[in-house]
Amino acid sequence: MGLERTEELSLNMGPQHPSMHGVFRMVVTFDGEVITKIEPKVGYLHRGLEKLAESRTYTQFIPYTDRLDYLSAPHNNMAYVQTVEKLMGVQLPERAEYLRVIFAELARIASHLVFIASTALDMAGWTAWTYCFRDRERILDLFEMSAGSRLTVNAMRIGGFNRDVPPEFWPALKSFLDDLPEMMEEYFGIFYGNEIVMARLKSVGILPKELAENLSITGPVLRASGVQYDVRKAEPYGIYDRFDFEVPVRYGCDSYDRTLLRLDEIRESGKILRQAMRDIPEGPVTAKVSKIIKPPAGEVYHRVENPKGELGFYIVSDGSPKPARVRIRSGTFINIQMLPIVALGWKIQDLIAIFATLDAVLGEVDK
């Protein structure tokens, strides 16, 4: 019969889908079970943050940066305030610099814990999820006691911090760091060493080194493809050049290595935190900055290493108390473009695994 033929199937995934990590949508075309085409559709969480910045003063925009990558809010705060400080030429007190590193590395651990948890959940591993969230809770408690909020921390100000951390912060941080090796052993036992996880992730979604470089991929996704690139080492910001730490790199280029690299990064963050805790001096946490912030006219770009990739802020100032233009270079927005290329030829359950290991947060993608 001439009318009988096979047809490609088009499937809409998201924006409301349990494994879409927010409101990401993709239209996937299948030939049988095999993916032949993916069209990512972003923008469901677009709030126009760049435009909002133009009608806010420099300080008033800090809480908005919390809502970019909301799993590591201190990083976004830090990227933004450091950009403004660079424009103004503010010199920070030592203690504030150390506290920023402590907040940033705690946020990195918290963000990677959510990554491990959500990847486990996408592999239908509920138990591993609860373990990571149990430990992340301790970091959120540290943020809450010092800055007043758990997720949208809003801790940093232009010129340092609004106030010092309370005395009970230090014993809590120490006990967390003491427990960290045991926690990581647990994650390894419950998630990474699991045969089902290995079968689902190993050799799935190969992102070759050349492709990763050509697509401007940054962060752990790039480092799992064998490129040792980290802004903390390549262009040290703050006081990162004072710490002794490694940039973890893996050469598997697959989903499993991308997942495992996050565990390596937690270990290195623990190392930085221990050094910062040992070396932090006493003193003020705020530099002398006028209450109304008016950077000189000009433009500046500054980037930091977010847990998910390179986060950059480009600010144009016209000398008024409000920025003339703010542009946000977010890591995941650029990382996500590997999906339509890398996931081709894989099956639907592999697509979930590949997307999970990208660690996309839609707040940062859609801005």
Next chain:
Amino acid sequence: MFGKGLFTGLGITLKRMLGPNITEFYPEEMPNLPPRTRSSMGLDPEKCISCNMCANACPNKVITITSEKGESNKKVLKSYRMDVGRCLFCGLCTEACPTGALHVTQQFENAIYEADELKWDMIERAGKSRGRGEQA
């Protein structure tokens, strides 16, 4: 050996199952939140000098203050309203307050049924919480 990882995971789960319970039994037991937690805002109307600095610090124009001239030409607070539906709970208003009249509170049960209830009359709320014997 295939299956070793599975059993290691099960061993960890079993160990934790026999360990101490870490769950919080909310709402039977209320969590003890640190004093800096920004769950709500509270106002001490006597301390407020109607300087409008909180309203200027707010990124979203949540706060509306009206005042009138009292004795010796001093400003006296007449009304203090917050449109909490637009509030980011960033705490910039409490930082800007020069007298500490506006402060953060740990009252986090803010769920309401009607959209109009999001418009807080801070003076009225201060009176209510004082009636309950709480800190404003």
